[in-house]
Amino acid sequence: AAGVIQSPRHLIKEKRETATLKCYPIPRHDTVYWYQQGPGQDPQFLISFYEKMQSDKGSIPDRFSAQQFSDYHSELNMSSLELGDSALYFCASSLGGEPQHFGDGTRLSIL
Amino acid sequence: SQQGEEDPQALSIQEGENATMNCSYKTSINNLQWYRQNSGRGLVHLILIRSNEREKHSGRLRVTLDTSKKSSSLLITASRAADTASYFCATDAIDLNRDDKIIFGKGTRLHILP
Numbered sequence: 001a002a003g004v005i006q007s008p009r010h011l012i013k014e015k016r017e018t019a020t021l022k023c024y025p026i027p028r029h030d031t032v033y034w035y036q037q038g039p040g041q042d043p044q045f046l047i048s049f050y051e052k053m054q055s056d057k058g059s060i061p062d063r064f065s066a067q068q069f070s071d072y073h074s075e076l077n078m079s080s081l082e083l084g085d086s087a088l089y090f091c092a093s094s095l096g097g098e099p100q101h102f103g104d105g106t107r108l109s110i111l
Numbered sequence: 112s113q114q115g116e117e118d119p120q121a122l123s124i125q126e127g128e129n130a131t132m133n134c135s136y137k138t139s140i141n142n143l144q145w146y147r148q149n150s151g152r153g154l155v156h157l158i159l160i161r162s163n164e165r166e167k168h169s170g171r172l173r174v175t176l177d178t179s180k181k182s183s184s185l186l187i188t189a190s191r192a193a194d195t196a197s198y199f200c201a202t203d204a205i206d207l208n209r210d211d212k213i214i215f216g217k218g219t220r221l222h223i224l225p
Contacts, residue, residue, distance in 0.1 A: 033212060035215075041217075041219055042199060042215040042216060042217045043154065043199070044215075045212045045213070045214065046211055055210050058212060081188045088151065090153065090154065092154075099144055099156045099159050100156070100213065101156065102146075102154040102155070102156070103153055104151045104152060104153040105152070105153050107151070
C-alpha cells in the first residue's frame with residue numbers, strides 16, 4: 001500500500017539559509033500534518049491542512065510557512081535557518097478521524 | 112504543557128519478558144494512540160483505543176485505557192529484540208478545541224536484551 005512520501009530524506013543547510021521540505025500524502029487522504037522532532041524529544045505539532053486549507057497551527061515559528069497544493073502534496077518552507085532548527089521533520093496524513101500515517105521524515109541538519 | 116507523559120522513560124528487559132509502558136494525559140480525549148519509532152526513523156502506528164473502550168489487543172500488544180485516571184498502558188508480551196524502539200502515546204485533546212492534531216508524550220525507550 002502507498003505510504004506518505006517525504007523528500008528529501010536528509011538535508012544539510014547553513015545558518016540563515018532556506019529549506020523546503022516536501023510531503024506527498026497517501027492518496028485520498030484529506031488532511032496533512034507537519035511535526036518537528038528535536039534530538040531526544042517527542043514530536044511537536046507544527047501545522048495541518050484539511051482539503052488544502054490550513055486547519056490548525058501549533059508551535060511553528062514565524063520563519064516557517066507551509067502550504068498544500070492542488071495535488072494535495074504539501075511543502076514546509078523554512079527561512080533564516082537557525083542551529084536549533086536541526087531536527088527530524090515528519091509529515092503525516094489521515095482520512096477523516098482515522099489514525100495518522102507518518103512518513104519516514106526529513107532529517108535537517110544546520111551547520 | 113505536555114499532554115502525554117510516559118513512564119518509564121527508559122526500560123531494559125530480557126528477551127521473552129513482558130514490557131509495560133504507561134502514559135498519563137491531562138485533558139479529555141476522543142482517542143489515544145500508541146506509536147513506535149525506531150531510532151531516527153518514522154513513527155509507526157501501533158494501536159488506537161477510543162475513549163469508550165477499556166482494553167484492546169493487537170497481536171502481542173495489549174492496550175488499556177482508564178479515562179477516570181487519564182492513563183493508558185501498553186503491554187508487549189514475549190518481547191523480541193526487534194521490539195527495541197521508542198514508544199510514544201499520543202492523544203487528541205477535545206478540550207483544546209483543536210481536534211485534528213495529536214499530541215505526543217515524551218516516549219519510553221525500550222531496549223530488549225538478548
